Amino acid sequence: MAEISIRNVAKRFGDFTALHSIDLTVEDQEFMVLLGASGCGKTTLLRIIAGLETPSQGEVWIGGRRVDHLPPRQRGIAMVFQNYAIFPHLTVFENIAFGLRMQKLPQAEIDRRVTRTAELMHIGQLLKRYSGQLSGGQRQRVAVARALAMEPDVILMDEPLSNLDALLRLEMRAELKGVLAESKTTTIYVTHDQVEAMSLADRIAVMNQGRIVQAAEPIEVYRNPAARFVGSFIGNPPMNFLPARKADNGSWQVAGVRFDGPQAEREEIAFAIRPEDLHPAEDGLPAKVRVVEPLGPHVLATCEVEGHLFRAVLDSDIRLRRGDTVKLAPMPQRIRWFDPESEESLQPHR
Amino acid sequence: MTTATATAAATAADIRRPARLLFAATIVLLCAWVLAPIYLLTVNALSSPDQVNAFPKSFVPGFEMGSITFFLQFGGVLRALFNSILVAGITMVLAIGLGAPAGYALSRFEFRGKGTFRIMVLMTRAFPLPLLALPLAVMFIRTGLDDTAIGLAIVHTTLALPFAVLITFSLFSGIPVELEEAAWTLGCTRLQAFYKVVLPLVLPGIAASAVFAFVISWNEVFAAAVLTIENRTLTAFLLQNLDVSPLHLKFAGGAVLVVPALIFIFAVRKYLFAMWGIANR
Numbered sequence: 026m027a028e029i030s031i032r033n034v035a036k037r038f039g040d041f042t043a044l045h046s047i048d049l050t051v052e053d054q055e056f057m058v059l060l061g062a063s064g065c066g067k068t069t070l071l072r073i074i075a076g077l078e079t080p081s082q083g084e085v086w087i088g089g090r091r092v093d094h095l096p097p098r099q100r101g102i103a104m105v106f107q108n109y110a111i112f113p114h115l116t117v118f119e120n121i122a123f124g125l126r127m128q129k130l131p132q133a134e135i136d137r138r139v140t141r142t143a144e145l146m147h148i149g150q151l152l153k154r155y156s157g158q159l160s161g162g163q164r165q166r167v168a169v170a171r172a173l174a175m176e177p178d179v180i181l182m183d184e185p186l187s188n189l190d191a192l193l194r195l196e197m198r199a200e201l202k203g204v205l206a207e208s209k210t211t212t213i214y215v216t217h218d219q220v221e222a223m224s225l226a227d228r229i230a231v232m233n234q235g236r237i238v239q240a241a242e243p244i245e246v247y248r249n250p251a252a253r254f255v256g257s258f259i260g261n262p263p264m265n266f267l268p269a270r271k272a273d274n275g276s277w278q279v280a281g282v283r284f285d286g287p288q289a290e291r292e293e294i295a296f297a298i299r300p301e302d303l304h305p306a307e308d309g310l311p312a313k314v315r316v317v318e319p320l321g322p323h324v325l326a327t328c329e330v331e332g333h334l335f336r337a338v339l340d341s342d343i344r345l346r347r348g349d350t351v352k353l354a355p356m357p358q359r360i361r362w363f364d365p366e367s368e369e370s371l372q373p374h375r
Numbered sequence: 376m377t378t379a380t381a382t383a384a385a386t387a388a389d390i391r392r393p394a395r396l397l398f399a400a401t402i403v404l405l406c407a408w409v410l411a412p413i414y415l416l417t418v419n420a421l422s423s424p425d426q427v428n429a430f431p432k433s434f435v436p437g438f439e440m441g442s443i444t445f446f447l448q449f450g451g452v453l454r455a456l457f458n459s460i461l462v463a464g465i466t467m468v469l470a471i472g473l474g475a476p477a478g479y480a481l482s483r484f485e486f487r488g489k490g491t492f493r494i495m496v497l498m499t500r501a502f503p504l505p506l507l508a509l510p511l512a513v514m515f516i517r518t519g520l521d522d523t524a525i526g527l528a529i530v531h532t533t534l535a536l537p538f539a540v541l542i543t544f545s546l547f548s549g550i551p552v553e554l555e556e557a558a559w560t561l562g563c564t565r566l567q568a569f570y571k572v573v574l575p576l577v578l579p580g581i582a583a584s585a586v587f588a589f590v591i592s593w594n595e596v597f598a599a600a601v602l603t604i605e606n607r608t609l610t611a612f613l614l615q616n617l618d619v620s621p622l623h624l625k626f627a628g629g630a631v632l633v634v635p636a637l638i639f640i641f642a643v644r645k646y647l648f649a650m651w652g653i654a655n656r
């Protein structure tokens with residue numbers, strides 16, 4: 026049993042606050058992905074859980090035990106570092122075996138585990154090499170194998186696949202997920218690749234500037250962003266936002282079109298819709314087409330609505346030309362609303 | 376477009392040419408400054424007494440080992456040689472034993488006054504030893520450290536320590552902290568991570584800075600001459616005796632002193648660059 030619970034954790038580096046009051050619980054055996062832009066504090070949070078960084082405030086619990094004053098070796102974790110941290114004076118074999126030797130496991134067991142994890146990461150043929158003789162992607166896989174071989178309760182991975190080519194990444198991703206589920210490991214996985222996040226995660230924690238903005242299942246994060254940032258960060262292309270002015274009896278006026286919206290004590294709020302939730306219709310929003318990019322099954326139209334950037338992913342049967350004005354209607358159940366100041370969702374959460 | 380760039384490049388080269396000439400000339404001059412005496416020293420040490428005293432001088436050694444052999448059989452030389460090695464050995468152990476932990480702390484921990492500390496370490500080299508000689512001699516006589524190898528080695532350690540600290544600081548800084556951190560997460564204590572991961576990686580550099588400490592002690596003459604009487608080191612011994620020796624013996628003595636130091640320094644030159652942050656040359 027290894028539930029991770031982070032309670033009110035903050036981290037300050039001098040005047041700079043890297044993490045503001047983080048609360049996060051990762052269930053036993055859960056696969057949690059930390060997703061966020063560069064510099065938002067993902068590595069810092071991971072290092073606090075690992076015990077490589079002391080939090081300025083708050084508590085870290087792993088498996089029902091408070092660990093914030095324990096050194097890394099007593100926390101029952103293994104970590105994959107963002108820059109690999111392969112020991113240059115040891116062979117790949119000895120790198121993977123390093124933690125096992127520290128545990129004084131019998132040689133036969135060490136051989137078995139090293140061979141198995143190396144096979145899994147497709148580096149079985151490299152066991153006699155030194156890190157100087159490996160490519161970036163191979164080093165990264167050694168780092169992952171070294172952590173997996175420990176068979177820890179908790180594994181912390183900081184962008185472990187970032188240096189692999191697309192195909193290998195796809196394959197490793199699937200294998201990692203399989204192995205970790207089978208070994209019943211609780212995983213925290215850092216990435217800024219949202220496709221990777223969606224495909225791996227039981228839950229995604231979206232971070233922005235040292236805060237966790239939303240922690241929910243991938244589809245929930247995608248469909249019901251808790252804040253404007255989440256909508257604009259996740260999805261490719263991201264969500265569209267337009268200003269909505271208050272009209273009579275609870276409806277809102279967006280680019281001359283009326284929509285039913287939330288009750289809010291504001292004159293103006295933000296209307297949001299995903300590009301793929303639009304279709305051409307007579308009662309739609311007037312959009313002036315700027316760029317048309319055919320993507321095979323779809324066409325991505327970059328438009329302007331009342332001077333605001335507005336993207337639509339449309340069926341490629343639709344003929345569009347630069348300069349055209351099309352009417353694009355949103356699917357009513359997919360419309361989301363955000364408070365312009367707090368930037369939080371105005372939708373009642375389901 | 377291309378012609379314009381070409382002209383620009385040409386003008387740049389024109390400006391650079393005199394500067395480069397000056398640079399090259401300076402290098403030749405500096406090399407000559409260092410190499411010419413060493414060359415003459417070697418030539419004369421390897422020549423017979425007649426050749427040394429002859430005029431004009433020969434620039435090709437006679438490859439006569441007579442002077443060297445005679446010198447080494449000269450009374451007290453071997454004893455002084457042994458003292459030199461003993462003092463330099465103790466200096467080496469002390470300088471690394473004290474310097475390496477300081478270098479590690481400087482590279483790994485943030486503490487108040489770190490920058491000042493680094494400057495102070497260097498500043499100790501600016502303090503003239505002659506100024507300290509008398510009080511030191513008095514103090515050593517009082518504590519009974521005078522005329523002992525350990526006493527002299529302590530003085531030499533203070534000379535070698537700044538370099539030991541700075542070189543090891545730069546060595547440890549070259550080892551990413553993540554390697555140690557990875558070792559911690561894999562079950563190591565701080566100490567285990569140090570000797571399983573950091574030590575193997577810095578060992579060649581540590582050996583080099585040890586050799587450097589050795590050479591500093593080996594070359595030192597002032598403190599050695601002031602603080603020892605019976606147990607003279609080679610430098611102090613030569614200072615005392617060669618004044619009154621014939622020319623060819625002076626050359627032999629000089630060569631015996633200089634050549635080991637040169638070989639050592641040449642062997643570890645790569646790590647001395649590291650002291651100034653120009654690693655891996």
Ligand SMILES: Nc1ncnc2c1ncn2[C@@H]1O[C@H](COP(=O)(O)OP(=O)(O)OP(=O)(O)O)[C@@H](O)[C@H]1O
Nearest residue numbers: 038041043062063064065066067068069070107217
């Ligand atoms: N030791 C430190 N001292 C000062 N600031 C730091 C330190 N470590 C991290 N920071 C700052 O904290 C912020 C978060 O850093 P962190 O490494 O956690 O980002 P990240 O989310 O992992 O980014 P990336 O995706 O680029 O790896 C950054 O702005 C960084 O500059």
Ligand SMILES: [Mg+2]
Nearest residue numbers: 067068107183
């Ligand atoms: Mg990071």
